[in-house]
Amino acid sequence: MINVRQVQKKFEKELVVNIDEVTIEQGTIYGLLGSNGAGKTTFLKMLSGIIKPTSGTIVFEDEPIYENKRLKERVIFIPDQPFFFQHYSIKQLADFYREQYPSFNEARFNECERIFKLDTKKKVHTFSKGMQRQVSFWLALSAMPDYLILDEPFDGLDAVVRKKIKNLIVRDVAERNMTVLISSHNLREVEDLCNYIGIIHRGKYVIHRDIDDLKTDVHKVQIAYKTAPDDLFDAFNVLHHESRGSVHMFIIKGDLDIIEGYIHTTSPILYDILPLTLEEIFVYEMEGIGYAMDHVLV
Numbered sequence: 193m194i195n196v197r198q199v200q201k202k203f204e205k206e207l208v209v210n211i212d213e214v215t216i217e218q219g220t221i222y223g224l225l226g227s228n229g230a231g232k233t234t235f236l237k238m239l240s241g242i243i244k245p246t247s248g249t250i251v252f253e254d255e256p257i258y259e260n261k262r263l264k265e266r267v268i269f270i271p272d273q274p275f276f277f278q279h280y281s282i283k284q285l286a287d288f289y290r291e292q293y294p295s296f297n298e299a300r301f302n303e304c305e306r307i308f309k310l311d312t313k314k315k316v317h318t319f320s321k322g323m324q325r326q327v328s329f330w331l332a333l334s335a336m337p338d339y340l341i342l343d344e345p346f347d348g349l350d351a352v353v354r355k356k357i358k359n360l361i362v363r364d365v366a367e368r369n370m371t372v373l374i375s376s377h378n379l380r381e382v383e384d385l386c387n388y389i390g391i392i393h394r395g396k397y398v399i400h401r402d403i404d405d406l407k408t409d410v411h412k413v414q415i416a417y418k419t420a421p422d423d424l425f426d427a428f429n430v431l432h433h434e435s436r437g438s439v440h441m442f443i444i445k446g447d448l449d450i451i452e453g454y455i456h457t458t459s460p461i462l463y464d465i466l467p468l469t470l471e472e473i474f475v476y477e478m479e480g481i482g483y484a485m486d487h488v489l490v
């Protein structure tokens with residue numbers, strides 16, 4: 193479990209991360225979303241123990257991450273820019289990872305060789321950007337970390353490679369309860385993978401939610417009346433309402449059975465409850481708390 197409490201990061205006098213409290217349970221695949229400059233990379237670097245918060249605490253299973261060598265052997269961060277020694281080959285880098293990470297797994301390394309099919313003797317700088325990203329995953333996933341922290345991980349990877357990497361990640365979560373954090377600008381890119389989503393805006397959390405809860409908790413109701421009741425859905429948490437003539441569309445947060453039960457008491461001509469995409473849910477949720485989604489995500 194990762195626990196972040198009262199964490200602030202200032203560069204000079206500028207406050208770029210300001211988080212009250214967030215807990216991420218073991219085995220979660222956590223999508224961290226936000227626009228350019230929202231503070232995602234700074235937050236992930238603090239989580240990885242690379243930079244120190246100006247104030248506050250970040251603990252993994254009750255141990256602070258910063259300057260904690262033993263804990264860092266179980267945590268891998270893949271930054272958005274390739275970081276490794278560009279003039280080394282995959283083989284040489286694997287030797288370095290073997291030294292650095294005691295849980296380095298040879299069977300996994302060989303499996304990745306079959307998946308990525310890159311020449312292990314070639315120097316990394318001679319690979320394309322996407323291939324270099326594959327090398328990062330190859331080494332990271334061979335080290336079998338308990339915590340995998342990924343900054344914009346899928347940029348520059350083609351759809352087939354993305355799918356293969358996602359499969360490996362999901363397998364490690366299922367088999368070893370690995371915890372994964374993934375930052376992205378793009379909800380669609382991570383929604384199939386993540387079971388938790390956090391959205392940060394100007395360094396602060398605006399949403400931190402379980403995706404399954406979100407999907408079962410927000411409903412789109414289309415409903416038509418001869419004469420609609422004046423207090424229609426007044427007692428509910430309505431995130432959004434539109435009407436065209438006698439047809440109304442409500443986005444409502446709450447229990448589906450209670451919403452349907454209420455609808456029956458109002459005798460509509462007809463009604464329909466439609467599924468929402470995750471993106472729609474976020475747009476309405478953010479609207480509900482006073483943010484326009486296009487200011488937060490691009």
Ligand SMILES: Nc1ncnc2c1ncn2[C@@H]1O[C@H](COP(=O)(O)OP(=O)(O)OP(=O)(O)O)[C@@H](O)[C@H]1O
Nearest residue numbers: 203204208226227228229230231232233234235377
């Ligand atoms: N080393 C630094 N020195 C000064 N300011 C910094 C430093 N690193 C980040 N910042 C500032 O902190 C803010 C957050 O940057 P950060 O890289 O964390 O955002 P991000 O959400 O990852 O953005 P992007 O999606 O564009 O990568 C920005 O205003 C940035 O200019």
